[in-house]
Amino acid sequence: MQTTLEEIQDFKGKYPKQLWYLFFSEMWERFCFYGMRGMLTVFMVSQLMMKEDVANLQYGATQAFVYAFTFIGGLFADKILGFRKSLFWGGLLMITGSCILAFGLGKAQTVELNSFWFFLGLSFTIVGTGFFKPNISTMVGALYHENDSRRDAGFSLFYAGINIGALLGGYACVTIAKNYSWNLAFGLAAIVMTISLITFVFTQRKMGPIGLSPIESGKSKGKKWYEYATYIGSLAIIPVIMVMVAKTEYTDWFMYIIGPCTLIYLFYEMRKYSAVEQKKLLAALVFIIFSILFWAFFEQSGGSLNLFASNNLNDTILGMHFDPNGINNSSNSLFVIIFAPLLGLLWVWLSKRNSEPNTIIKFGLGFIFLALAFYTFYATRFFAGSDGKTSLEVFTMAYFVITFGELCLSPIGLSIMTKLSPQPLQGVMMGMWFLASAYGQYVAGILGAGMVSPNENASLTEKLISYTDGYQQLAIYAVISGVVLIAISPLVKKLMGDVK
Numbered sequence: 001m002q003t004t005l006e007e008i009q010d011f012k013g014k015y016p017k018q019l020w021y022l023f024f025s026e027m028w029e030r031f032c033f034y035g036m037r038g039m040l041t042v043f044m045v046s047q048l049m050m051k052e053d054v055a056n057l058q059y060g061a062t063q064a065f066v067y068a069f070t071f072i073g074g075l076f077a078d079k080i081l082g083f084r085k086s087l088f089w090g091g092l093l094m095i096t097g098s099c100i101l102a103f104g105l106g107k108a109q110t111v112e113l114n115s116f117w118f119f120l121g122l123s124f125t126i127v128g129t130g131f132f133k134p135n136i137s138t139m140v141g142a143l144y145h146e147n148d149s150r151r152d153a154g155f156s157l158f159y160a161g162i163n164i165g166a167l168l169g170g171y172a173c174v175t176i177a178k179n180y181s182w183n184l185a186f187g188l189a190a191i192v193m194t195i196s197l198i199t200f201v202f203t204q205r206k207m208g209p210i211g212l213s214p215i216e217s218g219k220s221k222g223k224k225w226y227e228y229a230t231y232i233g234s235l236a237i238i239p240v241i242m243v244m245v246a247k248t249e250y251t252d253w254f255m256y257i258i259g260p261c262t263l264i265y266l267f268y269e270m271r272k273y274s275a276v277e278q279k280k281l282l283a284a285l286v287f288i289i290f291s292i293l294f295w296a297f298f299e300q301s302g303g304s305l306n307l308f309a310s311n312n313l314n315d316t317i318l319g320m321h322f323d324p325n326g327i328n329n330s331s332n333s334l335f336v337i338i339f340a341p342l343l344g345l346l347w348v349w350l351s352k353r354n355s356e357p358n359t360i361i362k363f364g365l366g367f368i369f370l371a372l373a374f375y376t377f378y379a380t381r382f383f384a385g386s387d388g389k390t391s392l393e394v395f396t397m398a399y400f401v402i403t404f405g406e407l408c409l410s411p412i413g414l415s416i417m418t419k420l421s422p423q424p425l426q427g428v429m430m431g432m433w434f435l436a437s438a439y440g441q442y443v444a445g446i447l448g449a450g451m452v453s454p455n456e457n458a459s460l461t462e463k464l465i466s467y468t469d470g471y472q473q474l475a476i477y478a479v480i481s482g483v484v485l486i487a488i489s490p491l492v493k494k495l496m497g498d499v500k
């Protein structure tokens with residue numbers, strides 16, 4: 001007999017068992033995603049002979065596209081495919097993308113042909129992630145009753161899974177690529193994504209009615225051809241994405257257009273809902289807008305902080321030697337894995353004592369931690385030697401602090417999207433949440449570029465001053481954002497109604 005929704009949501013203990021199934025599918029998917037992400041710039045520079053600045057722009061464009069497509073993936077899940085089919089289709093596209101990279105690259109004789117395979121594989125991955133990423137997160141929310149206070153803790157645990165995948169994939173793929181072969185590294189991403197999909201396929205029966213297609217149950221019942229049109233349409237768009245990602249000017253245009261379009265779409269959809277639901281959607285929009293700012297600062301990690309790490313850091317922590325870029329790329333994930341479940345349990349413990357901070361306060365705290373972290377990045381300048389090299393320990397400390405900011409905002413944001421959105425808009429709203437990440441990535445690149453010393457032959461000390469000045473600015477803006485958020489909290493609280 002099929003499990004009912006009530007049986008799932010009335011679980012005993014801290015976490016529903018279905019959360020673990022989604023945890024593992026998402027963990028492997030993130031392995032594949034972060035594995036590829038970690039290889040992108042290195043591959044473009046070493047194999048496609050791109051200049052570093054071009055590779056950085058190209059990297060930013062792919063990240064922006066990946067997250068922008070989550071809106072489209074969420075939209076089609078709500079209207080046509082449902083979450084399960086979206087996940088399956090997205091997973092298949094991601095596997096295809098990785099296989100194209102694994103088998104196509106390297107065999108090609110010319111850089112042009114290699115570029116062709118590269119952008120083709122990447123475009124499959126972009127569309128695939130769009131279908132997979134937002135919808136698995138929405139399914140986590142569906143495991144809980146509307147007012148279940150254990151929801152934030154569930155998302156925190158899920159977030160730990162994301163980071164285990166990110167840490168393993170980010171480390172393994174680029175290491176294999178550098179030491180053995182690119183084909184093998186992309187092949188590993190394909191294998192791991194297949195494990196993710198198999199995990200999902202074998203456990204989805206335990207999900208009861210969660211994530212079924214609206215075509216099978218809802219208003220569009222019987223319109224099977226919508227489903228086929230979605231599959232064909234998503235394949236047909238791939239050549240267009242190939243062209244757009246390859247030319248970064250198009251990314252600018254895409255970013256100018258997609259945000260306003262999604263807002264217009266949301267306001268159009270909102271007409272169909274009651275005033276209470278409309279207010280909740282407006283509150284969700286406030287969280288989404290603030291998250292753009294958060295990611296714009298936080299995502300310095302992929303850009304300016306990576307360059308800062310390679311130029312300006314020594315390589316010791318407590319007497320042991322580490323690669324500063326390795327620390328930059330992995331310490332955050334490691335801290336998330338350790339502290340996400342603990343923070344999740346803290347939320348449950350506080351809620352039992354009726355003193356769990358509400359979402360707005362958690363977001364505000366997120367910005368305060370972000371500010372403290374950027375003050376710490378700024379403070380590295382006070383530990384520098386005359387050679388312009390400064391302390392890796394203080395730098396790692398900043399990552400420790402920023403992780404708490406991320407944990408107060410990112411999993412909580414996923415959770416609040418599922419609380420504030422009416423059922424038929426859950427996918428779209430989760431898509432909008434990730435679209436904010438796309439804008440965050442985009443703005444992060446612009447902010448990072450602004451921190452580069454104007455003098456091309458700048459000494460390491462000059463570079464240190466120029467970057468840390470930038471980090472101080474970000475710290476100030478993060479404090480201001482946190483204060484503004486707390487100041488408008490009574491208004492947002494009103495909009496949220498009964499949601500905490």
Ligand code: GLN
Nearest residue numbers: 030162166295410434437
């Ligand atoms: N690191 C998280 C993930 O991969 C959050 C990403 C984001 O929203 N920018 O899911």
